Each structure stands twice: as structure tokens, then as C-alpha cells.
Amino acid sequence: MxxxxxxxxxxxxxxxxxxxxxxxxxxxxxxxxxxxxxxxxxxxxxxxxxxxxxxxxxxxxxxxxxxxxxxxxxxxxxxxxxxxxxxxxxxxxxxxxxxxxxxxxxxxxxxxxxxxxxxxxxxxxxxxxxxxxxxxxxxxxxxxxxxxxxxxxxxxxxxxxxxxxxxxxxxxxxxxxxxxxxxxxxxxxxxxxGLPAITAMLTPATVSTMEATQTRFVYNNNDSTGRCTEVRKQVEVTHTERIWWILSPNPAVVFADAAAQSDPGRDARGNRRRYADYTSSQGAPDETALATLADLVSDVRVGADRNHDETCAARYGDDYPSYSRSYEDDSRYVGHSxxxxxxxxxxxxxxxxxxxxxxxxxxxxxxxxxxxxx
Incomplete structure (x- = not known):
């Protein structure tokens, strides 16, 4: 032996x-x-x-x-x-x-x-x-x-x-x-x-002001068309990506991020979700409550990325305004924390x-x- x-x-x-x-x-x-x-x-x-x-x-x-x-x-x-x-x-x-x-x-x-x-x-x-x-x-x-x-x-x-x-x-x-x-x-x-409470209390300390390019879509009610314009303005940016690691050891966060990373409701809201998904009779599946918690953790880790410079071409592309791009950015860390x-x-x-x-x-x-x- x-x-x-x-x-x-x-x-x-x-x-x-x-x-x-x-x-x-x-x-x-x-x-x-x-x-x-x-x-x-x-x-x-x-x-x-x-x-x-x-x-x-x-x-x-x-x-x-x-x-x-x-x-x-x-x-x-x-x-x-x-x-x-x-x-x-x-x-x-x-x-x-x-x-x-x-x-x-x-x-x-x-x-x-x-x-x-x-x-x-x-x-x-x-x-x-x-x-x-x-x-x-x-x-x-x-x-x-x-x-x-x-x-x-x-x-x-x-x-x-x-x-x-x-x-x-x-x-x-x-x-x-x-x-x-x-x-x-x-x-x-x-x-x-305690960890979620500490994260919430430290969030205001991560807020800063920066100048960024923002988009504004103006609709024409007469012919249902619109035009995207770009403006430079001062925006408040919350850098929660600096403190996301405080929240990561929370056992509920660990469990949600591991199990719900392939929720079908989230997949339906990714790049494959189009305007027709909102108008179809069946509609896209809803996220489960566990997936919603996983998305919240990903939002904290993404932090200020969604507030950076954004052009009309980057946001809307050549198609009808779509919300899939921003959602994809927000959930890109799901399953990686x-x-x-x-x-x-x-x-x-x-x-x-x-x-x-x-x-x-x-x-x-x-x-x-x-x-x-x-």
C-alpha cells in the first residue's frame, strides 16, 4: 500500500x-x-x-x-x-x-x-x-x-x-x-x-461625468418615418464594472449564472430577435426568474460600456431600429462569472x-x- x-x-x-x-x-x-x-x-x-x-x-x-x-x-x-x-x-x-x-x-x-x-x-x-x-x-x-x-x-x-x-x-x-x-x-x-448590500452602497461612488456622442431618433408623425441624429453631451457614467467582483461570491449569483446561462428567453432576445418577434401571435419566450438574476449580474459587470460613444450606424445599422444589439452587449458576461x-x-x-x-x-x-x- x-x-x-x-x-x-x-x-x-x-x-x-x-x-x-x-x-x-x-x-x-x-x-x-x-x-x-x-x-x-x-x-x-x-x-x-x-x-x-x-x-x-x-x-x-x-x-x-x-x-x-x-x-x-x-x-x-x-x-x-x-x-x-x-x-x-x-x-x-x-x-x-x-x-x-x-x-x-x-x-x-x-x-x-x-x-x-x-x-x-x-x-x-x-x-x-x-x-x-x-x-x-x-x-x-x-x-x-x-x-x-x-x-x-x-x-x-x-x-x-x-x-x-x-x-x-x-x-x-x-x-x-x-x-x-x-x-x-x-x-x-x-x-x-451583505455582499449585495455593499455593492449597492458602493455604486454611487463609481459615478463619473464624461462627454460622449449620443443618438436621438426623431419620428415624423405624418409619414411614419424618422431620422437619427448625433449630439455631444455630458452624461453620467456608472462604472459598476469596477466593483462587480464584490458581488460575484454571492451564492445566489453563482447558482444563477451557472444554471441559467442558456435560457431560451435570452436567446430569443439576442441577434435572432427581430421586429416580427414582437408582433407574432406566439411571441418570443419569456426569461425565467433565474435568468433575470443572471442578467442583472452581467449588467453589473458590463458597467459603463452601454454609455460610451454611440453612432447612428452602430446602433441602428441599415434596418428598422432594433434593440438586439444593446441587449447582446448587456448579457455578454452571462455564464462567465x-x-x-x-x-x-x-x-x-x-x-x-x-x-x-x-x-x-x-x-x-x-x-x-x-x-x-x-
Missing amino acids: NGFTAWWRTVGVLIGLELRQRTRATRWRVLLGVFFGFVSVVVFGSLWFATTTGGSDPYQDWSENLYLIVLGLVGFLGLVISPTMTATSINGDRKDATLAVVQATPATGLQLATGKLLGAWIASCALVVVSAPYLIWAVAETPYPIGFSLLGIVVVALLFLAYCGIGLGFSAVFSRPIGSAAVTQLTTLFLLI WYWGLLANLALGGIGLAIAARRLRVPAGKLPRGVRIA
Whole structure:
């Protein structure tokens, strides 16, 4: 047996110990049952609400957003539960005097931290497994290609891994479980709510004034013709492209940008959408709510590009005025931001894992105040 295999076999034993310790309790099975019931209530409750208050085809409108309803709910609750499972895994075991028994074995601090991390991650992914019937239903109904739908599920699972690592790091830093649990939840809320709030507050600071060429289309009501003119004027430019990276680690942004990058409603509003699309009886498909969120992220990353110099030829070309060109510019970053946000989250989880591995080394050089060996 080589060293690599032996290393991971030890980690596998630690994962098994962690799973038996965390999931053998009755409250874990009860939690999974309550979770499945809550997802069921939300799914069928939203279906009932859509059918009673919807338009001509309420089920179609509802089913297109079922993917967001199910996986969004699973992801949100999972991001709350996942870090909680690791936020007390080290200081809680130390408080119960069970950690020193494992530290007395030949397992290294990195092996012990990795085993705790992967054990908590596997337990967290049970939330995805429990909601599998609704996820299969959502993937079958969503307008996205199956590859991007499955990518969204994988991204949510990897976010669980990152948040488990964050909780593990705080569990190693704080000596009291209640303190690490509270700080972990605050960190989760900061990534979910704080990052969009910071982006919104910093947006006014990115506004500047510049002189640019603007177009103006003047219509003639007598013969329904028009003429485009170009004028130079002072315009306010909002350079949100300077701060888009603050918003990218937000888990909702990561999920939306990964899953909804090929929404058919967006494709219909690209270069292939013409004036006839607005007047046809069938019309172009609407975007899903998840795709709208992905477009918002792309708009932030595009920033001031839409306010730069614009000539009549560049905007209208030789055809009837079309809105496809500006829409294409606004959505050009859709599907190109999620991996940066995911890497940022995984980096935070990796930092937490590194801190935990360092704190679990034996012998310990210096123990934090209030921490005991056994």
C-alpha cells in the first residue's frame, strides 16, 4: 500500500466516524423528514397559488420556474445547515473530551480536518438526495439544457463544501461552540445579503461625468418615418464594472449564472430577435426568474460600456431600429462569472480547512485560552 492510498484510507475511517457521530442521532432523521415536508409544502403551495391566480397557462409559467423554487430552496436551507454541522465539530468534540482520543492516533491534523470536512459535506448533500424527486421533476420541466441544469446542482453541492470548510475553520478558532456557530451564521448571512448590500452602497461612488456622442431618433408623425441624429453631451457614467467582483461570491449569483446561462428567453432576445418577434401571435419566450438574476449580474459587470460613444450606424445599422444589439452587449458576461464566485467560496473553505488542520496538529505548540487537551 503506497502512501497516498494509506493517507486517504485513514481519511475514510475518519469520515465514517464523523458520519456515525453526526447522523446516527434521531434528530438528524427527523431533520431530513421535516426538510422534505417543507420542500413539499413550498412546491405544491406555489403550484396551487399559480393555478388560482395565474394567466392563460399557469402551469407552464410555474413549471418554468420550478427549478429555481426547488434548488433555490434546497441551496438556501443547505447553506444555513451545512456550516452549522462543522461550526461545532472541533470545539464541541474538545468540550466533550472525545477529540483527544482521535488526536492520539497516528492521524495527522490535516487528515483529521479533511475527514471532518468531507463527513459534514456528505451529510449536507443528504439534503439534495432527500429532495431528489422534486429535483428530477424540476430538471424535466426547466427550459434549460439538462447539462446546465445538472451543473446548477453540482455548483450548489460545491457551495455546501465551501461553507462546511468555513464553519470548520471557525470551530477551530473559537473555544466555545456557541461562539463559532454564531460567527459562522453571520458569515453566511454576510455572503448572502451583505455582499449585495455593499455593492449597492458602493455604486454611487463609481459615478463619473464624461462627454460622449449620443443618438436621438426623431419620428415624423405624418409619414411614419424618422431620422437619427448625433449630439455631444455630458452624461453620467456608472462604472459598476469596477466593483462587480464584490458581488460575484454571492451564492445566489453563482447558482444563477451557472444554471441559467442558456435560457431560451435570452436567446430569443439576442441577434435572432427581430421586429416580427414582437408582433407574432406566439411571441418570443419569456426569461425565467433565474435568468433575470443572471442578467442583472452581467449588467453589473458590463458597467459603463452601454454609455460610451454611440453612432447612428452602430446602433441602428441599415434596418428598422432594433434593440438586439444593446441587449447582446448587456448579457455578454452571462455564464462567465459563476466560476470566479465559486473559486472565491472554495478559497474561503480552503482557508478554513488550513486553519483547522493547523489547530489540530499534535503536539500543539500553544493552546488558545480556555482550550484543554483532554
